[in-house]
Amino acid sequence: MKVLVIGSGGREHALVWKLSQSKRVKKIFCAPGNAGTAEFAENVPIPADDIEAMLKFALKEKIGLTVVGPEAPLVNGIVDEFQKKGLRIFGPNAKAALIEGSKAFSKEVMAAAGVKTAAYKVIVGIDEAQMSLGDFEKAAVKADGLASGKGVFICNSKSEIMGAVNKLLQGKIFGDAGSRIVVEELLEGEEASILAFCDGKNVKLMVSSQDHKRIFDNDKGANTGGMGAYSPAPIVNGLEKKILQKVMLPVMKELAKRGAPYKGVLYAGLMIKGKDFKVLEFNARFGDPETQVVIPRLENDLVDVLEACIDGKLDKIDLKWREGSACCVVLASKGYPGEYEKGKEIQGLANAKAFKDVFVFHAGTKLENGRVLTNGGRVLGVTGLGKSIKEAIANAYTGVSQIDFEGMQFRHDIGKKALGRK
Ligand SMILES: Nc1ncnc2c1ncn2[C@@H]1O[C@H](COP(=O)(O)OP(=O)(O)O)[C@@H](O)[C@H]1O
Numbered sequence: 353m354k355v356l357v358i359g360s361g362g363r364e365h366a367l368v369w370k371l372s373q374s375k376r377v378k379k380i381f382c383a384p385g386n387a388g389t390a391e392f393a394e395n396v397p398i399p400a401d402d403i404e405a406m407l408k409f410a411l412k413e414k415i416g417l418t419v420v421g422p423e424a425p426l427v428n429g430i431v432d433e434f435q436k437k438g439l440r441i442f443g444p445n446a447k448a449a450l451i452e453g454s455k456a457f458s459k460e461v462m463a464a465a466g467v468k469t470a471a472y473k474v475i476v477g478i479d480e481a482q483m484s485l486g487d488f489e490k491a492a493v494k495a496d497g498l499a500s501g502k503g504v505f506i507c508n509s510k511s512e513i514m515g516a517v518n519k520l521l522q523g524k525i526f527g528d529a530g531s532r533i534v535v536e537e538l539l540e541g542e543e544a545s546i547l548a549f550c551d552g553k554n555v556k557l558m559v560s561s562q563d564h565k566r567i568f569d570n571d572k573g574a575n576t577g578g579m580g581a582y583s584p585a586p587i588v589n590g591l592e593k594k595i596l597q598k599v600m601l602p603v604m605k606e607l608a609k610r611g612a613p614y615k616g617v618l619y620a621g622l623m624i625k626g627k628d629f630k631v632l633e634f635n636a637r638f639g640d641p642e643t644q645v646v647i648p649r650l651e652n653d654l655v656d657v658l659e660a661c662i663d664g665k666l667d668k669i670d671l672k673w674r675e676g677s678a679c680c681v682v683l684a685s686k687g688y689p690g691e692y693e694k695g696k697e698i699q700g701l702a703n704a705k706a707f708k709d710v711f712v713f714h715a716g717t718k719l720e721n722g723r724v725l726t727n728g729g730r731v732l733g734v735t736g737l738g739k740s741i742k743e744a745i746a747n748a749y750t751g752v753s754q755i756d757f758e759g760m761q762f763r764h765d766i767g768k769k770a771l772g773r774k
């Protein structure tokens with residue numbers, strides 16, 4: 353069959369790479385893709401959020417399976433539009449994707465499903481904020497809608513809280529996405545995430561992972577889209593059963609009850625303290641860079657798994673994972689997550705890839721006259737596999753040492769938290 357992957361990040365490169373190994377796949381398209389996806393797929397210059405053009409293309413090419421990477425097209429109903437035309441597409445429909453598209457909705461679902469999460473209030477106006485935020489000395493103030501991971505303010509005083517509330521409700525820095533806000537108690541602990549395949553009814557957990565959000569070593573500096581990840585995350589060990597039974601399944605049930613059965617990848621962001629955890633948020637898709645450490649460990653044919661989700665037959669699938677660990681180090685442009693330059697030539701890609709158990713997943717890259725150039729903030733993700741996390745980290749950094757471009761920056765401590773943990 354012909355497969356279309358939507359998106360252009362490291363996540364999509366990892367998905368395209370994995371799909372290329374399926375005997376059932378004859379041809380892969382990636383829209384819009386990057387220089388890495390071009391190796392296995394034909395890149396199509398359609399922006400990921402142009403649902404109409406994407407639909408037209410899929411119909412013309414008779415695409416047998418479309419896989420959606422980013423959240424925006426999901427929340428904007430790409431799955432609904434494709435299904436109306438009889439096309440098979442992997443991901444939640446708009447109603448179910450609201451679990452990521454609206455933080456207020458997500459909180460409401462968690463409350464109804466009895467999922468443990470931070471105490472919260474939903475606020476729509478500045479008067480309401482002044483009246484009802486008195487209890488909060490510290491808080492996470494969040495834009496309700498999609499804000500590309502930039503809509504959350506961690507506030508450590510009443511004045512910081514009101515400052516963030518003002519920016520969102522009056523300054524409208526995220527437009528309508530911030531016209532309703534969620535204010536939460538601050539949780540303490542360590543973050544980790546777990547992704548699950550869902551078919552509307554059944555849930556199969558993937559292996560756990562831990563992202564590194566801050567730009568600098570030791571979790572210092574500004575928040576980013578993610579500077580690296582590793583899998584499995586020892587901090588999640590032993591919690592899987594509870595995550596399945598107290599988080600994933602109740603949420604699935606609650607969404608089905610609301611007429612929005614969830615099909616696709618459900619991503620739970622957790623705050624873990626000892627053997628206890630609370631859910632920070634849900635995403636309606638594969639994570640980036642989590643996918644770059646999870647998917648290389650998956651041994652099943654990905655097409656079988658994705659189709660089982662679409663067809664409600666996930667109970668027939670036995671997920672198999674490669675033993676050991678994976679570690680992904682993100683190489684970013686100088687200045688990221690602030691302003692950065694593009695168009696720098698990348699050296700050493702072939703050398704890095706030549707190492708056994710090293711994969712180079714492209715994010716912001718493009719091909720120009722046979723040269724690979726930087727084309728985004730996060731440029732590459734170098735994944736190393738290994739029998740232990742130590743070996744996986746070593747392999748990832750061996751790959752990194754081969755690569756260079758002007759202004760390249762990366763963290764030197766990806767996976768460090770897992771060392772010494774069982
Ligand atoms: N209640 C909370 N307590 C402590 N930290 C939080 C809380 N909510 C969010 N955060 C921090 O803010 C980050 C972003 O919040 P999240 O809800 O995941 O939104 P998004 O990923 O959409 O930006 C989290 O990864 C976490 O580090």
Ligand SMILES: [Mg+2]
Pocket residue numbers: 621633
């Ligand atoms: Mg998040």
